[in-house]
Amino acid sequence: MGLFKSQRFSDIKAVASGPVIAIGLTASMGGFLFGADTGQISGFLIMRDFLRRFAQFKPEEEEKNGVPYGFNNVREGLVVGLLSIGCLIGALIAAPISNRLGRRMAMISLCGVFLVGNTIQIASFHAWYQVAIGRFICGLAVGGLSVLVPVYVSETVPKQIRGALVATYQLFVTMGILTSYCVNLGTSHVDDGPWSWRGALMIGYLWALILMGGMFILPETPRYLLSQGRKDDCIKALKWIAGKKNKGNQALIESQYQEMSSMIHEEKSFAKKSFFSSFDPKDKVMYRTILGFALQMFQQLTGANYFFYYGTTIFQSVGLTNPYVTQIILGSVNVVSTFPGLWFIERYGRRKPLIFGGLWQCAWLIVFAVVGSECDQNSKTVGSVLIFSACMFIFGFASTWGPGVWVAIGEIFPLRVRSHSASFATAGNWSWNFLLAFFTPYITSSIGYRYGYVFAGCNLIGVLIVFFFYYESSNLTLEQVDQMYTDPDTKPWKSSSWVPKGYSSRREAAEDEKERADINAGLREDGRTQHIENADRQGSMDSHTTKESTNAI
Structure with a gap:
C-alpha cells in the first residue's frame, strides 16, 4: 500500500504541470465571484448608508442599526435572494450557450454579464429594487459559471488531480466570502457614506476581469474541441x-x-441531444441527472448559508461589539477547512467524505439547536458554545459537502448530456439557495435556534442519498465513470x-x-x-x- 501511495504521488506530480495548475486556479475564479457576492450582501445589510438609502423608516431600529431604518422580511429576502434566482436561470442557460460558443467563450461572455450587473448596483441611489435587479444580473453570470467551471476543469485536467482541482472551485468560493468580509470591514471604517458599500462593489470588478483575462489565455477543453471535429x-x-x-x-x-x-x-x-435528453432512462442518464440535482439541493439544506447570509444576527448573544468580526471568524474557518477537504477527496474518495461529513454536520447542528433553544441566550458562555458549534459545523461542510458536491457534478454525467445535466443539477443548488435566503427571516422569527433541528434532519437525508445512490468515482477517467454507472x-x-x-x-x-x-x-x-x-x-x-x-x- 505504501508503494502504491508513493506511485500515486509520483503520478500526480508527473501530470501537475504549470498549465494544469493555471487552469484550476484561473477557472475557479468563477467560484470567487459567487463567494464575493455572498459575503458582500451580508455586510451591506448592516451598513448605515445602505440602510438609509434602501431600507424602510423604522425608528425602533435605531438602537440596533445606528440609524432609524431597517429591512422588513420581504425586502431583505428579495435583496439577498434575487442573486440566487439569477443563478438558477444562469445555470439553466449555461448548457446551450457553452455548446454553441464553447466552454471557454461562454465563461468569457458571462464575465461581461457580471460586470454589467455590478455596474447597475453601483449606480443605485435610493431604489432598492435597482440593487436587487443588479444582483439578479450578476446571478446570471455566477450561476452559469457554477455550471461551466466544474465542466471546464473536468474536461481539461488529468484524472489524477481532477478531484482536487474541481474542488478548488469551492475553495475559491470560501476565499471570496472571506475576502468580502474583510473588504466590508475596511470600507465601513474608511467611509460611513455611499463608498462604504460602493467601494466594496467596485473591487468586485477586479475578480471578474481576472477570470475574463485568464480565459483569453487558456485553451478550449480538448473534449469539446474533439466533439466538434476540431x-x-x-x-x-x-x-x-x-x-x-x-x-x-x-x-x-x-x-x-x-x-x-x-x-x-x-x-x-446517438441522435443529437436536447435538454430533455438528460431525462433519458437509458444508461442511467435520468438517474444521474436527478442524483446531481439532489446532491446540489442537499448541499444547500446542510444549513451552511443559514450562517453565511444571516450570521451577524444569529450571534448577537455572543456580545461581540463589531458584527464584522463574527463574519470574519466564520469566513476564516470556512477557508482554512477547505484545504483538508481537497486532501480528503483525493485520499478517501468521494463517498466517504460526504457520508461522514454529513453525520458530523448533523451532530453539531443538534448541539447548536439544543443550546440555542434550551439555554439562557443572554449568557456569554452560551453564546460562545453557539459560535463554536457553528465553527465545527462549517469545518465539516467546508471539508466535505462544500467541495465534494462540485466534484460529483463534474464527474457523473456522460459527455453527450454533460452540459444539460450539469445545468439542471446546479439549478437545484440555486433554487434552494433562494428559498433559504428568502424564507429564513420568517422561519427564524418563528422557531429561532430550533431551525438547527431542521437542517440536522436534512443532513441525515443527504447521507442516505449518498450511501444508496452515489457511486465512487475516484481515480477513474470520465469515460470509466460512465462505464461504471452503466x-x-x-x-x-x-x-x-x-x-x-x-x-x-x-x-x-x-x-x-x-x-x-x-x-x-x-x-x-x-x-x-x-x-x-x-x-x-x-x-x-x-x-x-x-x-x-x-x-x-
Whole structure:
C-alpha cells in the first residue's frame, strides 16, 4: 500500500504541470465571484448608508442599526435572494450557450454579464429594487459559471488531480466570502457614506476581469474541441496542457487523445441531444441527472448559508461589539477547512467524505439547536458554545459537502448530456439557495435556534442519498465513470470495488496506465511486449486511426 501511495504521488506530480495548475486556479475564479457576492450582501445589510438609502423608516431600529431604518422580511429576502434566482436561470442557460460558443467563450461572455450587473448596483441611489435587479444580473453570470467551471476543469485536467482541482472551485468560493468580509470591514471604517458599500462593489470588478483575462489565455477543453471535429485544435490543447515537462511525452498525449476519441465516437452514434435528453432512462442518464440535482439541493439544506447570509444576527448573544468580526471568524474557518477537504477527496474518495461529513454536520447542528433553544441566550458562555458549534459545523461542510458536491457534478454525467445535466443539477443548488435566503427571516422569527433541528434532519437525508445512490468515482477517467454507472452488476455502496475491464483493481489500472505511457515514450525499452498486451486490454483503436493521430501529434 505504501508503494502504491508513493506511485500515486509520483503520478500526480508527473501530470501537475504549470498549465494544469493555471487552469484550476484561473477557472475557479468563477467560484470567487459567487463567494464575493455572498459575503458582500451580508455586510451591506448592516451598513448605515445602505440602510438609509434602501431600507424602510423604522425608528425602533435605531438602537440596533445606528440609524432609524431597517429591512422588513420581504425586502431583505428579495435583496439577498434575487442573486440566487439569477443563478438558477444562469445555470439553466449555461448548457446551450457553452455548446454553441464553447466552454471557454461562454465563461468569457458571462464575465461581461457580471460586470454589467455590478455596474447597475453601483449606480443605485435610493431604489432598492435597482440593487436587487443588479444582483439578479450578476446571478446570471455566477450561476452559469457554477455550471461551466466544474465542466471546464473536468474536461481539461488529468484524472489524477481532477478531484482536487474541481474542488478548488469551492475553495475559491470560501476565499471570496472571506475576502468580502474583510473588504466590508475596511470600507465601513474608511467611509460611513455611499463608498462604504460602493467601494466594496467596485473591487468586485477586479475578480471578474481576472477570470475574463485568464480565459483569453487558456485553451478550449480538448473534449469539446474533439466533439466538434476540431482534431488538430484538440491535439494542440493537449500539448499545451501537458506543459514543458511533458512536452516530449507523446505517449501521454496519444493515450488521452485515443481515450477521448473512442468515447466521443461512441457518443456521436446517438441522435443529437436536447435538454430533455438528460431525462433519458437509458444508461442511467435520468438517474444521474436527478442524483446531481439532489446532491446540489442537499448541499444547500446542510444549513451552511443559514450562517453565511444571516450570521451577524444569529450571534448577537455572543456580545461581540463589531458584527464584522463574527463574519470574519466564520469566513476564516470556512477557508482554512477547505484545504483538508481537497486532501480528503483525493485520499478517501468521494463517498466517504460526504457520508461522514454529513453525520458530523448533523451532530453539531443538534448541539447548536439544543443550546440555542434550551439555554439562557443572554449568557456569554452560551453564546460562545453557539459560535463554536457553528465553527465545527462549517469545518465539516467546508471539508466535505462544500467541495465534494462540485466534484460529483463534474464527474457523473456522460459527455453527450454533460452540459444539460450539469445545468439542471446546479439549478437545484440555486433554487434552494433562494428559498433559504428568502424564507429564513420568517422561519427564524418563528422557531429561532430550533431551525438547527431542521437542517440536522436534512443532513441525515443527504447521507442516505449518498450511501444508496452515489457511486465512487475516484481515480477513474470520465469515460470509466460512465462505464461504471452503466454496469448493472455494480451497486453504489459497493462501487469502490468496481474496476475497468481487464483489471483486478483500480490500483492495477492506474499503475498499468503509467507503465503503458512510460513504455510508449521509450522510457522502458525492455517492456514492449507488455505494452502490446496492455494496449490490447485497453481496447485500442484500429491501426489506421492510431497512425493518423500519432502523425498529427
